[in-house]
Amino acid sequence: MKFVKALASATILAACTFGSASAADLVVGFSQIGSESGWRAAETTLTKQQAEQRGIDLKFADAQQKQENQIKAIRSFIAQGVNAILLAPVVATGWDEVLQEAKDAEIPVILLDRTVDAPKELYLTAVTSDLVHEGNVAGKWLVDTVAGKPCNVVELQGTTGSSPAIDRKKGFEAALAGKDNLKIVRSQTGDFTRTKGKEVMESFLKAEDGGKNICALYAHNDDMAVGAIQAIKEAGLKPGKDILVVSIDAVPDIFQAMAAGEANATVELTPNMAGPAFDVLATYLKDGKEPAKWIQTESKLYTQADDPMKVYEEKKGLGY
Amino acid sequence: MTSTVRTYLGRLLPQLIALAIIITAISIIFPGFLNLQIQNGRLYGSLIDILNRGAPVVLLAIGMTVVIATKGIDLSVGAVMAICGAVSASLITSGHSLVETLLVTLAVGILCGVWNGILVAVLDIQPIIATLVLMVAGRGIAQLITEGAILTFIDPGLIFIGSGSFLGLPMPVVIWLIFGILVALVVRQTALGMLVEAVGVNREASTLSGVFTPVLLIAAYVLSGLCAAIAGIIAAADIKGADANNAGLWLELDAILAVVVGGTSLLGGRFSIAASVLGAVIIQAINTGILLSGFPPEFNLIIKAAIIVFILVLQSPRFRTAFTYVSMPRAAGKPTEREAK
The missing domain is CATH 3.40.50.2300 (Response regulator)
Structure with a gap:
């Protein structure tokens, strides 16, 4: 032996x-x-x-x-x-x-x-990846897009207590700090799932005058945004136009929604x-x-201008 | 006739009171709660949301009630939902027709029920362990079918089941209403319901008095599997995709809770499907109410738990005796009152 x-x-x-x-x-x-x-x-x-x-x-x-x-x-x-x-x-x-x-x-x-x-x-x-930075990129996009106009934001949080939910919320709030035109009016957990994203968005729409008070949706991941987009459509509103949709992760399905004009932006978790x-x-x-002890990956912002259908085709085969 | 109606109402009274209190409370916090309007040719409003969002748990609770009445429990329903959602999505995307897809999916649900039933009735494994097997393995099976991704589909027929409407009501509500009435009729207009109760109270005594218990037990789990299959199709159709990781996650616990809130004992015996359906609606009313209230999400589960404890206290035998004694002293001792219990 x-x-x-x-x-x-x-x-x-x-x-x-x-x-x-x-x-x-x-x-x-x-x-x-x-x-x-x-x-x-x-x-x-x-x-x-x-x-x-x-x-x-x-x-x-x-x-x-x-x-x-x-x-x-x-x-x-x-x-x-x-x-x-x-x-x-x-x-x-x-x-x-x-x-x-x-x-x-x-x-x-x-x-x-x-x-x-x-x-x-x-x-x-x-x-x-830096989760706080991801939330921050999403927030900055929204601040730039509404350009000073008053805007009520609803937020779909990730699973309560999970670090992506805490950090993506923190980063987004930091980007909105000091911008008095932007206000987070409702924030609830959608557990990172499509089903809960849809259910919670339905309640947001009911609670905010059929969605007329909501100008933008921020979702901590794309799946919740995809569910919420369905809820917005079923309420008779146009996602992407009546309600801006920004989320994080950049999974293939959100690019289909962006190509259809139903989602506005997503931040990539590469x-x-x-x-x-x-x-x-x-x-x-x-x-x-010896390299630095932490190498931060890029949190790239994708919008409707980035040829979403092409990105979708690229990402589709990766096994998402 | 009037006495049967009164008996029925007496059985459902605690659940109806609880539901009324919850709905009143939510409409005080959130005034627009009771508003109903027609949008896209269907009723639209928070009350409809409750019935619609509650569909999976209502369906699971229908099957769970019968299983619990046999002194069993079915922990696998959430996982069976995931399997059936995955099966229906993969069949429809691979080009099968809607009818084929639905039939095969329901058959898969029934097969899951047969598996559970055989473990419990033939191999005599305790129900909580027997169904735990499929609860754990089922989600893995579903992930194998979807290959780990959310399997999306665009078939309008299948999507209609999740978000279409019929006679102004969302399809999921129509489905659970019809299915619930059907099951209630079958078990109550025949001797089946009574036999199920007999098995739940004393399996050995029922066998000795000529009830063929294994078949009855398997049938109970098959019903539960079928309910889970329908719930799984609805959940997948609702989001136009099968999410093997999250579909039906923890819903088995909500279904058991609905049965308990509905006043059916976990020790088996007497059961009421209508009460369990009310129980499921109560749970969904609480969920929707919490979402509308605008509390931070950290409070969701605490509020839910507090309200449920309150409802359970409301129907505890001691509280009920005290309540009956105070409110209608003259009615006490009448035969109808005894039946109502």
């Missing part, structure tokens, strides 16, 4: 030295959470695409929402002697030990999309977190230069 172990570690060592010697064909392990949402599926597709474009050999492990599977995957990546590990952590805590093992094996770990509660020296960097991660990794492996 001891002999086998020694043999195994010798092979790993050999693999390690071999790997770092030829930086051109990198082997990167990617421990993905699972495929609980369309966005997650799109992230997986894009990570694979990005790896292929750069000639990186990507080892993919789907953890099916379980941390123990992710830890197992990371250990097997270490054993295989990969050059780097991408990790989209399912929870924030409990990573110290396995990250230490990766560090001891001198394999850099890059966090994707979420961060962990672990000492910063245990990972190379984290590539995530599923391409791997691109920036691979860029950083390449520089790090070449020069050994």
